[in-house]
Amino acid sequence: MISELSEDQKKEQEFLSKYDPGEYERPSIASDVLVFSTEGSVLKLLLIRRNDYPFKGKWCLPGSFIGANETAEEAASRTLLKETGMTGIAMEQLYTFSKIDRDPRMRIISVSYIAMVPNRVLRFRKGIRDGEAVLFDVVRTGDGFVLMSDFEEPDLSGAERGATPSEVQGQATVLPETKDRNTALPEAKTHGVLVRKGDIAFDHAEIIQTALDRMVGKIDYTDIGFHFLDDKDAFTLTDLRLIYNAVKGVEHDIGNFRRFIKNRYIVTGKIINNREDRKGFGRPAATYRYIGVNRQQPAK
Amino acid sequence: MISELSEDQKKEQEFLSKYDPGEYERPSIASDVLVFSTEGSVLKLLLIRRNDYPFKGKWCLPGSFIGANETAEEAASRTLLKETGMTGIAMEQLYTFSKIDRDPRMRIISVSYIAMVPNRVLRFRKGIRDGEAVLFDVVRTGDGFVLMSDFEEPDLSGAERGATPSEVQGQATVLPETKDRNTALPEAKTHGVLVRKGDIAFDHAEIIQTALDRMVGKIDYTDIGFHFLDDKDAFTLTDLRLIYNAVKGVEHDIGNFRRFIKNRYIVTGKIINNREDRKGFGRPAATYRYIGVNRQQPAK
């Protein structure tokens, strides 16, 4: 008995001495955030222009180191708050990237998160912070994606505040009449910034590609699309369809999409019809409320 | 120009001093491995009995810290080699777990990997190492899973070598005649060890549950099932069907499964028919070779 205890104590001490933090070289761990949103049928992604070495002038994802007393997701939320001022945004872990030289400064392992932000929330927050954060259109290409933004490239010599998308685009703040609300997939822009994979810092192009693939793969089988809704308590099926268009990068047939949602969400009680319709240009549209789980059977 | 450079240099120094490893408290990062295999229609999982505090006597996943010069996947491979002697096993990242107190000793973030090991490979390796690693049957229950093993619980006071599954079960080493090869889903064992979620150390029950859900969700849409094949160059559709049975925890109709594989893999050229059939008890079975990618169009 005594012998067993001392044996155990020895082992525990062995463990603690062997793995005491700081005693040997360890990777650092950070969390990167992919801030996605939708506008009409266009998927949006927030990138930050780097003002420091390495990759100065290139674009990257917001991120930060994970502190000793926060989870990876909390670090991602903290980053989202710092970069955009937003809280309470739905997030989902994407993947953990750990290549040795993914950051030339030091060894950093990154746990990446997808944040799904409603357009309305982001509209009041874009141009965010110091004008280094820019919301890009995500455009699928044959071999991946490119990113486009209407904003005029800021003069970096001043290096303080470039033009922000809201300033340049002059977006209306009223949702239903926004000109782009019902548009098709993004077309080539005639001006602004075009960002290819090579213009993206670190391994963040790979992270973005992974995120796009993940979202396309999951939106038909999970409820992630609903996170992009401006108002989960009053949305139309067209609102939802445009989100699916944006995330998957394809146009969805109106009738087929309605049937799809009906089977998966209406008949299961995961969304329910509201009393009031929403009036607009044509025939008023029924609005729905997102419930999420099937509330039919009470919790036992 | 000079001013700009010094500004950059200042920022870079700021970064390095702020994030120099060891300067402030950071989480440690480890990698845990879920070693799965199949035998007949039974899914198998390798667990290790803990001989140290905390959770002494409970079961856990093999794992190790990620070194400064290896990726998370390399750490997982190294763990797999250390615990089972196996190399070249297909692995897939599962999820990164980062709750603050998931390990009571210290802050450890864990990147978990699923290893998919063919039965034949594992058969020559089980009873692995010091007899602390045991291969369990995974049995789905209404609210998750339990783990069962035929092996007799070793006397831990001796603490050196308990009975290993291979010793106790006395499994034949010849594959085609193994009695369990064509069996149905696992039945309750009359002796041996039953491990419930509460008997599992750390947050590893949650990790296992996540892995089971992931594999069930992916096997119908990806090729992960093929990693469990003893011989990717000569397998029968029954071999494959039993793997699907094991992973999903349900019996698959023979005819429907053949049609499923035909549509997804044979007509696409991802598996091709071999000349030689495999003889057994009844009608000889056609064997197939796994190609993976569609080789019809040459790489451009």
Next chain:
DNA sequence: CCAATAGTGTCTATGAGACAATATCAG
């Protein structure tokens, strides 16, 4: 009326569950 948007219906192809029927071996 027309333009615009919302919503329904219909034809067809595909995939999967249930299950019957046939084929080919060992003995």
Next chain:
DNA sequence: CTGATATTGTCTCATAGACACTATTGG
């Protein structure tokens, strides 16, 4: 022949793509 396993076929239902048609608003 029988037992055992492999392989094919058939009926049916659910789902989804393509696309035509109807409904309800504003002007």
